[in-house]
Amino acid sequence: MSTSETIVAAATPTGRSALAVIRIDGPLAATIAREAFGRSTPPAARRATTAVWRDRAGVAIDQVVAVLAVAPHSFTGGDSLEVTCHGNPLLVRRLVEDCLARGCRSAEPGEFTRRAFLAGKLDLTQAEAIADLIHASSERALASARRQLAGELGRQVAAWSDRLLAALATLEAHIDFPEEDLPAEDPTGPLQTLAKIESELSGYARTARHDAALRDGLRVAVVGAPNAGKSSLLNALSGSARALVSAEPGTTRDFLEAPIAGLPLAVTAVDTAGLRAGGSALEHAGMERSLEQARAAHFLLLVVDRSAPPPTLPPALAELLDATRTLVIANKADLPADPAHAGWRPELTKIPTCLLDGRDAEALRDQLGQILVAREVAPGAEDLVVGVRHADALLRAAAALKVAREHLAPPAQTELAAARCREALDALGEIVGRIDNERMLDKLFASFCIGK
Numbered sequence: 001m002s003t004s005e006t007i008v009a010a011a012t013p014t015g016r017s018a019l020a021v022i023r024i025d026g027p028l029a030a031t032i033a034r035e036a037f038g039r040s041t042p043p044a045a046r047r048a049t050t051a052v053w054r055d056r057a058g059v060a061i062d063q064v065v066a067v068l069a070v071a072p073h074s075f076t077g078g079d080s081l082e083v084t085c086h087g088n089p090l091l092v093r094r095l096v097e098d099c100l101a102r103g104c105r106s107a108e109p110g111e112f113t114r115r116a117f118l119a120g121k122l123d124l125t126q127a128e129a130i131a132d133l134i135h136a137s138s139e140r141a142l143a144s145a146r147r148q149l150a151g152e153l154g155r156q157v158a159a160w161s162d163r164l165l166a167a168l169a170t171l172e173a174h175i176d177f178p179e180e181d182l183p184a185e186d187p188t189g190p191l192q193t194l195a196k197i198e199s200e201l202s203g204y205a206r207t208a209r210h211d212a213a214l215r216d217g218l219r220v221a222v223v224g225a226p227n228a229g230k231s232s233l234l235n236a237l238s239g240s241a242r243a244l245v246s247a248e249p250g251t252t253r254d255f256l257e258a259p260i261a262g263l264p265l266a267v268t269a270v271d272t273a274g275l276r277a278g279g280s281a282l283e284h285a286g287m288e289r290s291l292e293q294a295r296a297a298h299f300l301l302l303v304v305d306r307s308a309p310p311p312t313l314p315p316a317l318a319e320l321l322d323a324t325r326t327l328v329i330a331n332k333a334d335l336p337a338d339p340a341h342a343g344w345r346p347e348l349t350k351i352p353t354c355l356l357d358g359r360d361a362e363a364l365r366d367q368l369g370q371i372l373v374a375r376e377v378a379p380g381a382e383d384l385v386v387g388v389r390h391a392d393a394l395l396r397a398a399a400a401l402k403v404a405r406e407h408l409a410p411p412a413q414t415e416l417a418a419a420r421c422r423e424a425l426d427a428l429g430e431i432v433g434r435i436d437n438e439r440m441l442d443k444l445f446a447s448f449c450i451g452k
């Protein structure tokens with residue numbers, strides 16, 4: 001992993017495209033550009049240069065556009081060459097092979113970003129944010145990655161560390177000069193600071209529960225009695241005619257999925273077979289699958305036909321319906337309502353809809369998006385969502401501060417408290433990358449793409 005080696009990789013996926021990008025990073029970058037372009041000097045730094053790339057035997061491979069960045073003014077901090085060629089995998093392979101023949105080695109996944117991190121161009125949270133940015137599958141995931149890449153989490157960690165260091169300095173002054181006349185410091189000062197930081201750390205750590213939702217999206221199961229309008233709802237939410245809709249009860253036998261359109265988060269709706277007592281063996285098999293989907297979902301949309309008496313739901317479904325995780329779609333609002341609905345399951349939020357055509361669809365999607373955030377099933381636009389690795393370090397830091405506060409209770413054991421504060425600082429340092437654990441870095445960067 002030494003930066004004295006020059007690494008090469010294609011930065012764009014294999015396949016035909018208008019253009020493809022190859023990255024070269026390390027001390028050979030400028031020489032390779034000079035030789036491959038048949039020039040006496042390397043191309044000017046940070047300027048796009050159009051040239052024919054010739055292999056070592058002098059055979060032209062492609063006309064390319066190359067940009068040379070010279071240390072330390074590059075992404076990685078070293079010399080690097082970015083080559084844009086035509087997007088044919090054969091050309092990309094020839095260029096990479098030629099670089100290997102000229103002394104490069106193939107880059108490991110994430111190695112360019114790792115070099116940027118090691119050169120101090122990025123802290124670890126920013127390096128991680130690059131991977132998040134590439135893998136984000138929704139607007140909200142992109143926004144969160146962008147904020148982290150801009151250094152928001154790193155700055156927050158720096159602010160906690162500064163406050164903690166100030167509290168530690170006060171504690172250490174008491175250790176070093178216990179007999180002296182220290183400034184009349186409020187003895188509860190550091191204690192309060194530690195308590196405040198501890199609660200902030202725990203608060204931030206809690207946002208990690210949204211990490212998976214940002215990365216993998218959410219599943220919302222559409223459940224209810226036969227013929228209530230579940231498939232109509234799936235179609236309305238997805239903005240497609242994905243599911244068959246018919247007046248015959250029991251139309252949907254198996255579950256089917258469609259992404260919900262227009263939400264800032266990736267949310268998949270799952271339409272299921274109607275649940276009712278009795279029915280054939282085949283219907284029962286379908287209902288078992290509906291229940292499985294309901295159990296696995298992050299959120300439930302219970303569709304009821306408001307024009308008919310409230311349904312008798314199978315106990316296995318009824319027990320899954322808690323008020324935070326369920327929204328009742330009181331459908332067929334175009335028909336006169338059955339009065340029994342007014343007192344039915346008052347703890348559940350109900351939204352009247354008419355799903356005969358698409359007229360309620362957009363408002364319903366918006367409402368659903370807001371409810372998912374309000375119920376903390378999904379992160380809001382303002383939430384800075386930390387990753388699981390960050391949350392682990394934040395919680396370790398918070399736990400150390402809790403013990404530190406206990407040591408400060410009379411009779412105060414200031415030295416022990418100070419040691420715990422230093423432990424908390426170390427844990428915070430891990431978040432931004434003040435770690436010397438090579439194996440941990442290997443693991444972290446291994447999840448990156450090659451060429452990044």
Ligand SMILES: Nc1nc2c(ncn2[C@@H]2O[C@H](COP(=O)(O)OP(=O)(O)OP(=O)(O)O)[C@@H](O)[C@H]2O)c(=O)[nH]1
Nearest residue numbers: 226227228229230231232246250251252274354355
């Ligand atoms: N009047 C009225 N009819 C509706 C409304 N929404 C759906 N329907 C009708 O109700 C019937 C059943 O709709 P589906 O969407 O197939 O219902 P489902 O819950 O998927 O039914 P199963 O798959 O059989 O369990 C169809 O004839 C729809 O046109 C509505 O808001 N008002």
Ligand SMILES: [Mg+2]
Nearest residue numbers: 230231251252
């Ligand atoms: Mg259906």
